[in-house]
Amino acid sequence: MTYLEKEIRSQPEVVEKLLRLEAKNILKIADSLKRADIQTVFVVARGSSDNAGLYGKYLFGSRNRLVTTLATPSLFTLYKRPPNLKGCLILAISQSGASDDLCQVVAEGKRQGSRAVVITNTIKSPLAGLADDVISLHAGPERSVAATKTYTAQLMALAMLSAGLSGRARDQDALQKVVEFQRQALKDSAAISAMAQRYRYMERLAVIGRGYNYATAFELSLKLKELAYLTAEPSSSADFRHGPIAIVEQGYPVLLIAPKGKTLADMRQLVESLEARRAELLIISDDRKILSRARTGLPIKPGLPEWLSPLVSVIPGQLFSMYLAAARDCPLDKPRGLSKVTSTK
Amino acid sequence: MTYLEKEIRSQPEVVEKLLRLEAKNILKIADSLKRADIQTVFVVARGSSDNAGLYGKYLFGSRNRLVTTLATPSLFTLYKRPPNLKGCLILAISQSGASDDLCQVVAEGKRQGSRAVVITNTIKSPLAGLADDVISLHAGPERSVAATKTYTAQLMALAMLSAGLSGRARDQDALQKVVEFQRQALKDSAAISAMAQRYRYMERLAVIGRGYNYATAFELSLKLKELAYLTAEPSSSADFRHGPIAIVEQGYPVLLIAPKGKTLADMRQLVESLEARRAELLIISDDRKILSRARTGLPIKPGLPEWLSPLVSVIPGQLFSMYLAAARDCPLDKPRGLSKVTSTK
Numbered sequence: 001m002t003y004l005e006k007e008i009r010s011q012p013e014v015v016e017k018l019l020r021l022e023a024k025n026i027l028k029i030a031d032s033l034k035r036a037d038i039q040t041v042f043v044v045a046r047g048s049s050d051n052a053g054l055y056g057k058y059l060f061g062s063r064n065r066l067v068t069t070l071a072t073p074s075l076f077t078l079y080k081r082p083p084n085l086k087g088c089l090i091l092a093i094s095q096s097g098a099s100d101d102l103c104q105v106v107a108e109g110k111r112q113g114s115r116a117v118v119i120t121n122t123i124k125s126p127l128a129g130l131a132d133d134v135i136s137l138h139a140g141p142e143r144s145v146a147a148t149k150t151y152t153a154q155l156m157a158l159a160m161l162s163a164g165l166s167g168r169a170r171d172q173d174a175l176q177k178v179v180e181f182q183r184q185a186l187k188d189s190a191a192i193s194a195m196a197q198r199y200r201y202m203e204r205l206a207v208i209g210r211g212y213n214y215a216t217a218f219e220l221s222l223k224l225k226e227l228a229y230l231t232a233e234p235s236s237s238a239d240f241r242h243g244p245i246a247i248v249e250q251g252y253p254v255l256l257i258a259p260k261g262k263t264l265a266d267m268r269q270l271v272e273s274l275e276a277r278r279a280e281l282l283i284i285s286d287d288r289k290i291l292s293r294a295r296t297g298l299p300i301k302p303g304l305p306e307w308l309s310p311l312v313s314v315i316p317g318q319l320f321s322m323y324l325a326a327a328r329d330c331p332l333d334k335p336r337g338l339s340k341v342t343s344t345k
Numbered sequence: 346m347t348y349l350e351k352e353i354r355s356q357p358e359v360v361e362k363l364l365r366l367e368a369k370n371i372l373k374i375a376d377s378l379k380r381a382d383i384q385t386v387f388v389v390a391r392g393s394s395d396n397a398g399l400y401g402k403y404l405f406g407s408r409n410r411l412v413t414t415l416a417t418p419s420l421f422t423l424y425k426r427p428p429n430l431k432g433c434l435i436l437a438i439s440q441s442g443a444s445d446d447l448c449q450v451v452a453e454g455k456r457q458g459s460r461a462v463v464i465t466n467t468i469k470s471p472l473a474g475l476a477d478d479v480i481s482l483h484a485g486p487e488r489s490v491a492a493t494k495t496y497t498a499q500l501m502a503l504a505m506l507s508a509g510l511s512g513r514a515r516d517q518d519a520l521q522k523v524v525e526f527q528r529q530a531l532k533d534s535a536a537i538s539a540m541a542q543r544y545r546y547m548e549r550l551a552v553i554g555r556g557y558n559y560a561t562a563f564e565l566s567l568k569l570k571e572l573a574y575l576t577a578e579p580s581s582s583a584d585f586r587h588g589p590i591a592i593v594e595q596g597y598p599v600l601l602i603a604p605k606g607k608t609l610a611d612m613r614q615l616v617e618s619l620e621a622r623r624a625e626l627l628i629i630s631d632d633r634k635i636l637s638r639a640r641t642g643l644p645i646k647p648g649l650p651e652w653l654s655p656l657v658s659v660i661p662g663q664l665f666s667m668y669l670a671a672a673r674d675c676p677l678d679k680p681r682g683l684s685k686v687t688s689t690k
Contacts, residue, residue: 039432040385040412047587058417062426067385067433069414072403073583074556078607081407087384087432088412101583146588204549204576211419226588231549231576238418238446242392243491243571246680262423277682335591337622 002332003143004227008318012182014139014149015156015311019175021138022160029117029133030164036115039087044071044105048147048219049093052154055215055310056091059158063307064165073101082108090116093158095142095150096341097125106130119157121150135161144333145340146226148318151219152182155311177304178311184301185315189323192316195296196323202253204231205282208240209257210266216257216284216310220317226335227325237263237270250278257313258285261306284316347677348488349572353663357527359484359494360501360656364520366483367505374462374478375509381460384432389416389450393492393564394438397499400560400655401436404503408652409510418446427453435461440487440495441686442470451475464502466495480506489678490685491571493663496564497527500656522649523656529646530660534668537661540641541668547598549576550627553585554602555611561602561629561655565662571680572670582608582615595623602658603630606651629661 041060043053053070060066076082082105090109092102097120106116107130118131121139128134137153156178163171207224209217214236221234232255235244248254254274258267264287271293274281283294286302286309298316300309325332386405388398398415405411421427427450435454437447442465451461452475463476466484473479482498501523508516552569554562559581566579577600580589593599599619603612609632616638619626628639631647631654643661645654670677 039429040414042412046584050584058420061417061428062420062424065426065429067387067414067428067430069385069412072406072556072559074559074581074608075403075407078556078611079407081410083406083412084384084410085412206576211417211423214417214419222588226591229592229594231551231578231592233576233578236419238391239395242395243567243680243683245682246571247574247576248682249574263419266423273682335588337590337593337618338588 004146004148004322004332007142007144007149008315008322009186011149011152011315012179012186014153015182016179017138018153018156019160022135022157026135026157026160027164029135030161033089033115034165037087038066038089040089041066041068041091042071042085042088042109043068043091043093044073044102045093046099046102048151048222049095049154051215051219051222052093052151052158054218055155055212056158058212058214059162059307063162071105073105076105076108077101085109085112085114088114090114092116092118092127092131093154094118094127095121095147097122097127098341099127103127103130119154121153145335145338146223152311152314159308159311174305174308178308181301181304181312182315185312188299188316189319192298192319193323196320196327198296199253199324200327202230205253205255206240206244206247207232207234207255208237208270210237210263211261212307212310213257213259213263213313216314216317219314220255220257220321223318223321226338227321227332228328228330237266240270245273248274248277248279251280253280253282255282255317256284257317258283258287258290259300259306259309259313260287260302261309264290284313349491349493349667349677352487352489352494353660353667354531356494356497356660357524357531359498360527361524362483363498363501364505367480367502371480371502371505372509374480375506378434378460379510382432383411383434385434386411386413386436387416387430387433387454388413388436388438389418389447390438391444391447393496393567394440394499396560396564396567397438397496397503399563400500400557401503403557403559404507404652408507416450418450421450421453422446430454430457430459433459435459437461437463437472437476438499439463439472440466440492442467442472443686444472448472448475464499466498490680490683491568497656497659504653504656519650519653523653526646526649526657527660530657533644533661534664537643537664538668541665541672543641544598544669545672547575550598550600551585551589551592552577552579552600553582553615555582555608556606557652557655558602558604558608558658561659561662564659565600565602565666568663568666571683572666572677573673573675582611585615590618593619593622593624596625598625598627600627600662601629602662603628603632603635604645604651604654604658605632605647606654609635629658
């Protein structure tokens with residue numbers, strides 16, 4: 001079994017461990033953040049971690065009422081003209097904790113007197129060394145270049161932090177449910193492997209999610225690029241209507257992440273527009289009705305609150321990306337031209 | 346001549362008019378914003394206007410030290426759980442001023458007591474009616490579905506606002522130079538038309554910019570999608586190395602926007618990695634050296650400060666998109682499936 005497959009399959013275990021080992025630490029951090037006067041969460045991350053940050057943008061915005069922004073590291077590293085970070089919590093997310101550009105952003109935040117929290121899989125890292133508080137992912141070494149288990153662990157760390165900030169007991173209960181839903185999602189792998197064959201010669205596709213699952217669209221797009229060398233274009237359903245939909249002609253593949261919740265009606269409307277253009281629909285959902293519209297349906301178990309759905313909805317997409325990469329004879333653990341730690345300035 | 350071509354060609358005139366007619370109003374707005382205690386700029390926009398907002402993120406961050414974030418309208422419209430906007434300037438950008446979702450975000454900002462500025466081409470619009478201050482683009486009706494003149498006018502309005510906030514006289518001088526550089530960029534259209542033929546059967550490409558021109562990558566990607574029905578994937582050079590570069594094989598087309606400035610060294614490094622993979626390079630730049638590495642070079646006149654370069658670097662890309670769409674027999678003024686005002690919730 002490849003590292004990639006092992007790591008995809010280990011996700012429930014990793015999330016369970018994270019819930020067990022970091023709950024206290026995260027509640028402590030959340031409590032002290034509540035006492036600080038945080039106006040804005042300033043997320044700094046790259047690659048899959050940046051996609052996790054995008055989930056954080058919706059999570060902290062809607063559930064903690066915190067304006068959240070994704071940093072523009074070049075303002076710190078290339079232009080040397082960083083913004084004023086007064087009232088910002090610097091929240092760095094990195095598997096390796098080794099990226100020099102993230103370190104520069106956090107160091108500038110500290111210089112300006114901001115509070116810095118780092119979410120990382122490597123607590124003995126330069127990035128962790130700069131932080132006021134460190135949230136460890138406890139995910140074990142990630143050997144596949146394409147991040148999977150650390151991505152969902154990052155989502156869980158963010159969800160735990162958000163639940164800690166909200167202080168609602170039912171949020172804590174909801175967190176505990178995730179593991180079981182992830183286990184269930186992994187059970188469909190044989191069916192997904194069979195379905196992936198159909199897309200052996202696909203070259204490009206659109207990947208669409210909205211709200212909490214906007215991040216899932218970005219993350220699955222990245223997996224499809226890294227693993228299967230596809231041109232995958234992530235978008236929200238709203239943005240897609242503003243131009244990109246012009247691309248869609250008969251048979252154009254569109255992968256939609258459309259779990260139940262506040263965004264489902266909007267996704268359903270988009271499905272109608274796409275059907276009118278005779279697009280090929282691939283749909284990840286826990287809603288039977290929308291799944292029935294798909295050429296390729298990737299079902300997940302219903303019942304998880306929408307705000308936690310990205311922790312589960314990404315899994316059929318990870319499996320699909322892996323099996324598709326295998327069908328295309330791409331190397332699964334080390335895609336061409338990539339290394340585990342990417343150095344950027 | 347199509348509306349699209351007329352509107353592309355009218356850009357220097359539109360920007361000149363904007364500089365003339367709105368300078369006083371924008372300085373007045375900037376003065377009153379300086380007195381208010383603005384911590385964060387909260388940009389709300391869709392489509393091309395959202396790409397203009399991305400330019401604003403770099404502009405206000407680096408030149409005015411303001412943390413800037415792009416709104417997530419679904420938190421307001423679908424989830425009905427907007428963040429706390431205390432200390433935020435709500436900055437809405439819209440050609441039509443008619444989008445219901447933008448109106449909802451601005452209305453919520455006003456309800457929370459925030460200041461709202463609207464940049465629009467339609468001063469008698471619902472959105473303008475909600476604002477404390479309106480910046481008019483004076484661009485005249487935009488008849489082509491694909492936005493061109495209103496995009497560069499929006500960039501100019503943002504640059505004027507930023508220069509007003511900085512209060513530096515040399516910034517004001519620099520603004521005046523833009524028109525001449527835009528005129529020059531339009532002169533190369535015959536050469537660009539000839540070069541576009543080569544890409545008649547291209548289906549997908551990557552579009553890369555960094556810093557101020559990260560927005561240009563998004564905007565040109567959108568033009569190529571809308572007009573020529575290409576799968577165009579925008580990215581920063583930094584993010585591209587974190588995974589998407591795996592797609593690149595011999596002949597894979599990559600369009601780089603790489604004008605002189607703080608980001609050029611990084612773009613040059615990326616060119617080397619892309620050459621090693623034997624990608625097909627299309628480069629927009631005012632730097633001869635990097636242009637010499639391109640299979641298809643799209644030169645712009647050197648001498649404009651980097652922070653204003655997006656107002657000029659986008660023009661060869663607009664022309665290229667238009668001529669490529671014509672080569673592919675796509676309708677230029679009304680791409681399939683699009684309308685000028687897109688309604689989103």
